Amino acid sequence: xxxMLIIMKSELLITIIIFLLLFIKLGKGMTNDSLLILVQFxxxxxxxxGFFFNLPGNLFDGMYHTGPLIAFQKNILNLGVYLISLLxxxxxxxxxxLTEFFILLLSALLGMFLMISSGNLLMFFLSLELATIPVxxxxxxxxxxxxxxxxxxxxxxxxxxxxxxxxxxxxxVYGATGTLSFELLPAQLNGNPLQVLAFxxxxxxxxxxxxxxPFHLWTADVYEGSPVAVTAFLSVISKGSVSFIFLTALYKVxxxxxxxxxxxxxxxxxxxxxxxxxxxxxxxNIKRFLAFSSIAQxxxxxxxxxxxxxxxxxxVVYFVLIYVFSNLAAFGVTSVISSRxxxxxxxxxxxxxxxxxxxxxxxxLALFSxxxxxxxxxxxxxxxxxxxxxxxxxxxxIIIAALNMILSLYYYLKVIRAMFMEKNExxxxxxxxYPSVKLGMVICAxxxxxxxxxxxxxxxxxxxx
Amino acid sequence: MIQPGLYQILFISTALFFIGIxxxxxRRNLITILMSVELVxxxxxxxxxxxxxxxxxxxxxxxxxTIFIIAIAAAEAATAIAIIINLYRSHQSIDxxxxxxxxx
Numbered sequence: 001x002x003x004m005l006i007i008m009k010s011e012l013l014i015t016i017i018i019f020l021l022l023f024i025k026l027g028k029g030m031t032n033d034s035l036l037i038l039v040q041f042x043x044x045x046x047x048x049x050g051f052f053f054n055l056p057g058n059l060f061d062g063m064y065h066t067g068p069l070i071a072f073q074k075n076i077l078n079l080g081v082y083l084i085s086l087l088x089x090x091x092x093x094x095x096x097x098l099t100e101f102f103i104l105l106l107s108a109l110l111g112m113f114l115m116i117s118s119g120n121l122l123m124f125f126l127s128l129e130l131a132t133i134p135v136x137x138x139x140x141x142x143x144x145x146x147x148x149x150x151x152x153x154x155x156x157x158x159x160x161x162x163x164x165x166x167x168x169x170x171x172x173v174y175g176a177t178g179t180l181s182f183e184l185l186p187a188q189l190n191g192n193p194l195q196v197l198a199f200x201x202x203x204x205x206x207x208x209x210x211x212x213x214p215f216h217l218w219t220a221d222v223y224e225g226s227p228v229a230v231t232a233f234l235s236v237i238s239k240g241s242v243s244f245i246f247l248t249a250l251y252k253v254x255x256x257x258x259x260x261x262x263x264x265x266x267x268x269x270x271x272x273x274x275x276x277x278x279x280x281x282x283x284x285n286i287k288r289f290l291a292f293s294s295i296a297q298x299x300x301x302x303x304x305x306x307x308x309x310x311x312x313x314x315x316v317v318y319f320v321l322i323y324v325f326s327n328l329a330a331f332g333v334t335s336v337i338s339s340r341x342x343x344x345x346x347x348x349x350x351x352x353x354x355x356x357x358x359x360x361x362x363x364x365l366a367l368f369s370x371x372x373x374x375x376x377x378x379x380x381x382x383x384x385x386x387x388x389x390x391x392x393x394x395x396x397x398i399i400i401a402a403l404n405m406i407l408s409l410y411y412y413l414k415v416i417r418a419m420f421m422e423k424n425e426x427x428x429x430x431x432x433x434y435p436s437v438k439l440g441m442v443i444c445a446x447x448x449x450x451x452x453x454x455x456x457x458x459x460x461x462x463x464x465x
Numbered sequence: 466m467i468q469p470g471l472y473q474i475l476f477i478s479t480a481l482f483f484i485g486i487x488x489x490x491x492r493r494n495l496i497t498i499l500m501s502v503e504l505v506x507x508x509x510x511x512x513x514x515x516x517x518x519x520x521x522x523x524x525x526x527x528x529x530x531t532i533f534i535i536a537i538a539a540a541e542a543a544t545a546i547a548i549i550i551n552l553y554r555s556h557q558s559i560d561x562x563x564x565x566x567x568x569x
Contacts, residue, residue, distance in 0.1 A: 122530055129537050133544050140548055149552040150564045156545045157498060161489055163541075164505035167534060168482055171512035174530070178521040221567045 007057040007066055010050055010074050011117075014110045017042050018103055025099040032093050036085070039102050040436060043082040050075040058119070062181055065119045069464040073116055073244045073317060080237045080324045081109055086440030087332035088229035090339040093434075101141060104134040105233065112241035116248075121170050121180040124245065128166070128209070131241065132159045135234060139226040151225025158218040162208030169201030182253050189256040199257055203264060206249070209242045212302065213271040216295050220279075223291035228335035231287060235294045236327050240320040243301055247316060251309040265306045266397050273299030273404040280411050284345050286334050289411070290327070293370060296408055297323060300385050303401050307388035314462040315384040321457075322381040325447035326369035332441055333363040341428050346415055351424030356431055360419045362441045369448045371412040372405050377452030384458065474515040481508035495549045495559045499542060506538045 005012065020042070024030060030038075054071040058064070085092075085102075092098055111130030118124040136159065140152035174180060176195045177188035189195055204215065211219040223231045250261055276296030283289040304315040336359065338344050353360045369378030382405060390398045433441075451457055481504055488501030510531045517527030553559050 122526070122533065125530075126533060126537065129541070133540060136544055136548065140551055143551065144555075146555045147566050149548065149555050150566055152548045153495065153552050153564060156541070156548055157489075157495075157502070160499075160502045160541050160545065161486075161505070163537075164482075164485070164502055164509070167506065167509040168512070170530070171509050171516065171527075174513065174527055175516035175520060178524060180526050180530070224567050 003055065003057070004059060006053055006055045007059055008064070009053060010071070010078075011110060011113050013046055013049060014106055014113065017046065018106050018110070021099050021103050021106070025103070032095070032098050035098055036089060036092050036436075039098075040082070040085045043078070043085045047075070047078040047082045050078050062183055063120045063123045064114070064117050066117050069313070069317070069461075070116055072461065072464055073241075074113055076317070076321050076324060077109065077112060077237055077241060080240070080328065081105070081233075083324070083328045083332075083440050083443065084229060084232055084237075086436045086443070087328060088232070088335050089434045089436045090336055091227055091229055094339065095141070097141070101138065101229075104138050108132075108134040108138070108233070109237070112237065116241055116244050118245070119182045121173065121182075125163070125166065125170065129163060131238065132163070132209075135230065135238065138230045138233070139222060141230065142227050145225075147225035148227065149225075151222045154218050154225075155222045158208065162205050162215070165201055165208070166205030169198045169205060172198035172201065182248070185253050186255055189254065191257055191260070196257070196260065199254060199260070200264075202249070203261070206242065206246050207268065210239060210246065210298055210301075211295055212268050212298060213275045213295070214268075216272070216275070219295060220288050220291045223294075224285055224288045228287065228331055228338060231291075232328055232331035232335075235291070235331070236324050239294065239298065240324065243298075243305070243316060243320065247305065247313050250305065251312065255309075262306055262392065265302050266394065269299050269302035269306065270397065270400055271299075272296070272302060273401060277404055277407045277411075280408070283411075284347065286344055286346055286349070286415070287338075289346065289415070290330060290334070293408070293411070294327065296404070297327075297370065299404070300382060300401065303389040303398070304385035306397075307391050310462070310465055311384075311388035311391055313465055314458065315381075315388040317461050318451075318458050319381040319385055321461075322369065322377040322448070322451050325444045325451065326366045326376075326378055329362050329366035329441060329444035329448065330370065332437065332444065333359050333366070336431060336433065336437060337428060340431050343428060346418055348428070349415065350418050350422040351427035352419040354424075355427050355429060358433070358438075358441075359431070362445055363419065364416050365445050365448050367412045367416055371409050373409075375452070376448050377450075378448070380452040380458070471515055471519040474511060474519075478508040478511035478515065481505075481511065493560050493562055495552070495561060496546075498561070499545050499549075503538060503542065506534055510534055 056067040108131050111127045114127035115131055118127055136152055136156040139155050140149055142148035172194055176198060177185060179185060208215040273296050276292050276299060280289055280292035283292060301316055304312050369376035372378045372382040386398055386401060485501045485504030489498055492498050513527040513531045549559055556563050
């Protein structure tokens with residue numbers, strides 16, 4: 001009994017925090033400022049607690065399982081949520097329903113934790129829904145903005161559709177094998193046509209959640225319309241958690257269909273990188289621009305996934321850790337500027353360096369890391385992804401991926417040039433940052449630099465496998 | 466009386482699935498789109514029950530899955546309808562053609 005509580009401790013901790021916030025909501029009067037400080041403190045505690053008492057184990061007849069790697073993945077997600085609570089303070093302070101916001105956010109996080117730990121397709125489906133439905137409500141949080149409700153509508157409909165496809169795939173898996181457990185499935189898979197069809201449906205559902213190219217159409221609209229904090233959550237935490245479970249699904253469950261999914265992953269990866277990059281070139285709105293850049297990054301994650309289990313898992317987990325730092329820093333700067341001055345166009349960022357050098361440096365570091373330029377961690381992340389992908393000796397694929405990295409430099413540097421080098425008579429005025437936002441940005445900047453330079457981080461992740 | 470076999474039921478459920486998908490792509494009214502999604506989910510329920518009855522009669526996973534799908538579909542519909550009501554307040558319409566501020 002006690003052991004069960006310790007094995008599920010990260011989920012239980014989140015549940016306790018959710019209930020605490022519910023009680024605070026029931027009680028009277030807490031200003032947004034003090035509530036925000038409390039939430040940041042709780043998130044920090046939650047993040048620190050993730051490092052202690054991690055017991056591996058199986059629960060509920062294999063429905064739930066955890067181990068060192070899964071605990072580390074949960075820590076990455078916890079870190080992301082802590083950074084979100086720090087970085088988007090500007091928007092949180094203005095928000096009318098802060099408690100509800102965090103209750104929904106943490107419910108989605110709980111869903112993601114259960115999803116990473118799931119050992120059965122039933123559990124996987126339930127937790128995936130728990131991770132999706134609250135986010136649709138979150139996307140609608142700018143209640144008076146037309147764009148926000150439009151984004152929420154697009155998100156809930158496309159996610160309902162994708163879960164329909166997922167379920168159809170699962171039902172065929174059940175018909176073909178008679179089991180839903182991740183442990184028993186691989187032995188039953190022999191690659192007959194029904195199983196292949198089922199796998200294609202499952203793959204399509206994953207592609208929807210990860211916004212891989214033929215299924216990416218909802219991404220840009222949802223990212224642009226939602227509040228920036230939700231966009232950051234969607235693009236970092238949600239994408240990260242789905243790619244973690246995607247690793248398990250491909251390497252553990254569908255390992256017997258290895259050759260089949262290698263080709264699918266390769267083709268979709270090339271399509272994703274090229275489409276994401278080409279569409280990012282012509283964006284003017286910075287949130288839309290980051291949306292397409294995150295689609296392109298997902299293409300690179302797929303390069304890593306196409307490898308074998310050990311290298312693929314460690315390089316993807318490492319890349320997601322870096323991606324948390326760099327993308328959240330970029331979204332943090334965007335959020336400060338959009339909620340203080342209301343400007344979201346790249347042209348309006350011109351001359352930002354004259355007035356806000358700190359914001360400019362953070363943004364530049366983040367974009368350099370996303371583009372993969374050497375001193376930053378993004379370079380090492382991409383390097384390991386490409387090395388992992390090259391282990392299958394399909395060099396044309398790797399060369400196309402490397403060429404895409406060069407292509408992506410153009411649009412990342414365009415933003416940096418607008419901020420640093422172009423003159424503007426009326427640049428955005430000087431913004432005084434809240435201390436928590438500054439702290440979040442400093443953590444991100446340190447993370448961007450140190451995760452790449454400290455070589456033991458990658459070794460540690462590899463040792464967890 | 467002829468007992469329906471597995472193929473008949475699978476035919477119905479697959480037809481229902483694609484009718485739902487067709488409706489999802491062609492309808493313009495949000496409530497109708499939501500109904501199409503429900504059709505897709507219900508076709509999956511039929512699938513599970515049929516597989517459970519004809520192929521794996523001594524297991525219960527399929528039946529349990531169906532119950533959970535019904536519950537989740539209700540939750541999803543509740544959230545979607547709340548969002549649609551909010552969309553109606555801001556756009557004065559629940560036609561997808563009118564929700565078009567963001568494109569490309």
